[in-house]
Amino acid sequence: METSSSDTPSHLLLAFLHSQSQTALTRLYQRPSACLSIFRLLGPLERQIVMNLLWLESVIPAATMAAWVPQDSRQAYEHSLSILSRLHLLPRSAAKLALNSTLKTGLRHAIVGGGSSGSFGVPANSDESHPPPSVETLDAYALERWETILHYMVSSGTGRSPTKPSQAVLVLLQRSGLMASVHGGALQITSLGFQFLLHPPHAQLWELLLQYLRMVEERQMDLVEVLSFLFMLSTMELGREYSVEHLSATQTAMLEDLRDYGIIWQRKTSPTRFCPTRLATTLTSSSPPLPTAAGVTSSSQAQGFIILETNYRLYAYTDNPLQTAVLNLFVSLKSRFPNLVVGAITRESVKKALANGITADQIISYLTTHAHPQMRKNKPLLPVTVQDQIRLWELEKNRMKSQEGYLYTAFASQADYEYVLHYAKQLGVVLWESSPRRCFFGTLEGHPNIRGFIERRTAGHA
Amino acid sequence: MDKPSHLSIVLDLSPKQWHLAAQPGSPHPITLATFLSHLLAFLNAHIACKDENSLAIFGALPGKSILLYSSAAPVDDGDTEPADANTYRPFKLMDSIIMKSITREIDALGEPETEEPIGFVGALTKALCYINRVTTSNTTSGDRGVDPATLPDPRILIISVSPDQSSSYISVMNSIFSAQKLASFDLFYQKVTIDVCKIFGAESVFLQQAAHLTGGSYIDVDRPDALLQYLMMSFLAPPGLRQLITVPTQDKIDFRAACFCHKNIVDIAFICSVCLSIFCSPVPVCSTCRTKFPIKTLQRLNASRPNTTPGTPRPPTPANSLPRSTSIAPQSLPRSTSIVPQSLPRNASNGASTLR
CATH class of the missing domain: 3.40.50.410 (von Willebrand factor, type A domain)
Structure with missing residues (x-):
């Protein structure tokens, strides 16, 4: 993100919030659900600092608080304070500590209840003729929507034509650089997109949502409304229907977009109510059971399905076309059974993945997170030979380094050659030289100087 | 983490x-x-x-x-x-x-x-x-x-x-x-x-x-x-x-223990050398492991008993090693009360008087 690495907050979204103005954030903090969600996205130390200050009525000197921090964790503490102050939760001056009063009210309301903001969503009255959908229906719906997007991405380069997601999703994919249209033709997945496919679903979801947030301004939407709606969704209850009546115009417009991503569910016949899916309700829990894997598909998938052997053979217990397609990115698949895909990791298959911009670490982390429970008995989890080999294949790719430059040949005499070479060496632009063949290779930057030098010399001779 | x-x-x-x-x-x-x-x-x-x-x-x-x-x-x-x-x-x-x-x-x-x-x-x-x-x-x-x-x-x-x-x-x-x-x-x-x-x-x-x-x-x-x-x-x-x-x-x-015989909290106790059971007074036979002690030992122990009655309150033993915050002296750490506006007595200072 925009921030430097030493100052990275614990969540992608926080970096985005850092770039927002104080007024926007203060408006956001008026909603208890937003306060609770942002609080959950903070790191553990930041959360504790906020909680320590939350119930104090008066301002306390910063030194009093700092006295609770042992010497060797001072740095972590200062870092946390800076994250909080950039979210405008704490004042920037270091002498006194007090929480932003809007957040204080909002978070207190969230914890002890009270207030009348209605920020946790207004539930719809129960309707006898249309009972709310079951959790299974919601999970199936979310899974179907989400996998449609991913499946479209993964098979875009292969010539097959899977179901297309809606136009809004395509625009989002294109704008986020995950897919690009080549020569005005059909959308093709980019190397960024390949990396995206190997991320855990939670990270994928937030990446898309962040891109959505960045596009909010140009669509003339109110960022605070959009954010607070997302936070409201994250605090809603799975399997309960909510009414759209109390939503603002912006938020009603968002319903359609979020439906395309599988974040909310709406009955076609009753557009006045909607249901959040598991994708929505796990937005702020940092290590959720994978929202797409927890539901309809067999429970073994939630635990992982890949068995990798030391002979590079890979068995994937899955019938999910998406997972097969993702594996196909770096595995050469040999045979397919109703519940099993067999393949092998080969030099060619890994090189293909590397050429697509996927790194060896991403392959290894994908295999680790999706390893079958049987594999978890092994220590280390993946066979070391395979891990090392994948890394070696990546290094292989980096074996050759290309550099642009000029080759100087056909010198009239050895003396001429050495004279020019000496000059070029003084400039430090020689990349390669061969005295017997009287030629050398210089960098692009050195060329004007060398050329001028040779020209001056030949002119002097003439 | x-x-x-x-x-x-x-x-x-x-x-x-x-x-x-x-x-x-x-x-x-x-x-x-x-x-x-x-x-x-x-x-x-x-x-x-x-x-x-x-x-x-x-x-x-x-x-x-x-x-x-x-x-x-x-x-x-x-x-x-x-x-x-x-x-x-x-x-x-x-x-x-x-x-x-x-x-x-x-x-x-x-x-x-x-x-x-x-x-x-x-x-x-x-x-x-x-x-x-x-x-x-x-x-x-x-x-x-x-x-x-x-x-x-x-x-x-x-x-x-x-x-x-x-x-x-x-x-x-x-x-x-x-x-x-x-x-x-x-x-x-x-x-x-x-x-x-x-x-x-x-x-x-x-x-x-x-x-x-x-x-x-x-x-x-x-x-x-x-x-x-x-x-x-x-x-x-x-x-x-x-x-x-x-x-x-x-x-x-307060590191004091309770004796196994009368369940009193004791300052000085007699410990079975076999099973480490705690007794407030010397006993001829350990009630836990049935070990018999020689009569001479009993007499010597009885003779050396201090005159104070068991169960007398005694100032608590200072904690010799605090598990955390080794870099800071324990006294320099603020108490929870330091956040509260008034200064209040520390929680352990009245430990001895209330232990009865």
């Missing part, structure tokens, strides 16, 4: 002690209702910290102990509580379940003539068993090598209003040792931390030792009106975080 944490609460619900605590004449009056409102806010904050945080509450009632709430238990259909747009539903559900079960248990007590001793040890043991189940269920159900980062970080918070029952000395100590050894197959956490929050009543020797031995914190609440602040600052941080932001530790700990 940011992993879910599990909190088990052992709640002392002795009607007699809560009645005494609510009397205006008591040093820091607090009613059960006030206390519960603070406690629920604290519990909500615990769940607010992380969606995956889990919670179990055990009540110690006269003569019995019971599981009042467990976040793992399925919620019986939520229609009992109408949804409301202004509250976060999980909090509301949890609070109502806790309040209902406490009310049910207290109503079921009736008004007996004499109050049985509270089932504190039972509740503590159940809390330990619960933690054992939470931390090992993942590992036994298929694979040992499950990622330790996904296991919850367990701790126990004891909220006490009753004085020590010296008869339960052995069982309390055994619980402490189990807490120390629990989950020791995993190198990431050596023990279950036991925190103690003493709301009312005399300093508890056993609970001080429990907190000290498991690296927890023992707080004697001086200002019940600031109870929530005490809870937030001292007990909200999971053990992993306490290296970064410290919690109050004890300056002095």
Whole structure:
């Protein structure tokens, strides 16, 4: 993100919030659900600092608080304070500590209840003729929507034509650089997109949502409304229907977009109510059971399905076309059974993945997170030979380094050659030289100087 | 580092002690209702910290102990509580379940003539068993090598209003040792931390030792009106975080033990050289291991006995090694009271006088 690495907050979204103005954030903090969600996205130390200050009525000197921090964790503490102050939760001056009063009210309301903001969503009255959908229906719906997007991405380069997601999703994919249209033709997945496919679903979801947030301004939407709606969704209850009546115009417009991503569910016949899916309700829990894997598909998938052997053979217990397609990115698949895909990791298959911009670490982390429970008995989890080999294949790719430059040949005499070479060496632009063949290779930057030098010399001779 | 944490609460619900605590004449009056409102806010904050945080509450009632709430238990259909747009539903559900079960248990007590001793040890043991189940269920159900980062970080918070029952000395100590050894197959956490929050009543020797031995914190609440602040600052941080932001530790700990024969708390005792049982006076035969001691030894021991009667209060022994905050002298650490505007006496300073 925009921030430097030493100052990275614990969540992608926080970096985005850092770039927002104080007024926007203060408006956001008026909603208890937003306060609770942002609080959950903070790191553990930041959360504790906020909680320590939350119930104090008066301002306390910063030194009093700092006295609770042992010497060797001072740095972590200062870092946390800076994250909080950039979210405008704490004042920037270091002498006194007090929480932003809007957040204080909002978070207190969230914890002890009270207030009348209605920020946790207004539930719809129960309707006898249309009972709310079951959790299974919601999970199936979310899974179907989400996998449609991913499946479209993964098979875009292969010539097959899977179901297309809606136009809004395509625009989002294109704008986020995950897919690009080549020569005005059909959308093709980019190397960024390949990396995206190997991320855990939670990270994928937030990446898309962040891109959505960045596009909010140009669509003339109110960022605070959009954010607070997302936070409201994250605090809603799975399997309960909510009414759209109390939503603002912006938020009603968002319903359609979020439906395309599988974040909310709406009955076609009753557009006045909607249901959040598991994708929505796990937005702020940092290590959720994978929202797409927890539901309809067999429970073994939630635990992982890949068995990798030391002979590079890979068995994937899955019938999910998406997972097969993702594996196909770096595995050469040999045979397919109703519940099993067999393949092998080969030099060619890994090189293909590397050429697509996927790194060896991403392959290894994908295999680790999706390893079958049987594999978890092994220590280390993946066979070391395979891990090392994948890394070696990546290094292989980096074996050759290309550099642009000029080759100087056909010198009239050895003396001429050495004279020019000496000059070029003084400039430090020689990349390669061969005295017997009287030629050398210089960098692009050195060329004007060398050329001028040779020209001056030949002119002097003439 | 940011992993879910599990909190088990052992709640002392002795009607007699809560009645005494609510009397205006008591040093820091607090009613059960006030206390519960603070406690629920604290519990909500615990769940607010992380969606995956889990919670179990055990009540110690006269003569019995019971599981009042467990976040793992399925919620019986939520229609009992109408949804409301202004509250976060999980909090509301949890609070109502806790309040209902406490009310049910207290109503079921009736008004007996004499109050049985509270089932504190039972509740503590159940809390330990619960933690054992939470931390090992993942590992036994298929694979040992499950990622330790996904296991919850367990701790126990004891909220006490009753004085020590010296008869339960052995069982309390055994619980402490189990807490120390629990989950020791995993190198990431050596023990279950036991925190103690003493709301009312005399300093508890056993609970001080429990907190000290498991690296927890023992707080004697001086200002019940600031109870929530005490809870937030001292007990909200999971053990992993306490290296970064410290919690109050004890300056002095009463390390005295209770004798096995009369269950008195003793300063000087006689220890069986075979099984290490503790006796307040020399005995010819050890009641635990049946070892017979020579009559000469008995005479010599009797002759050397100090003249003070056993059970005389003595200033508590200073804690020689504080488990945390080694870089800072313990005295320089602020107490929880330093946040409260007025300066108040430290919680351990009155330890000796109240121990009777």
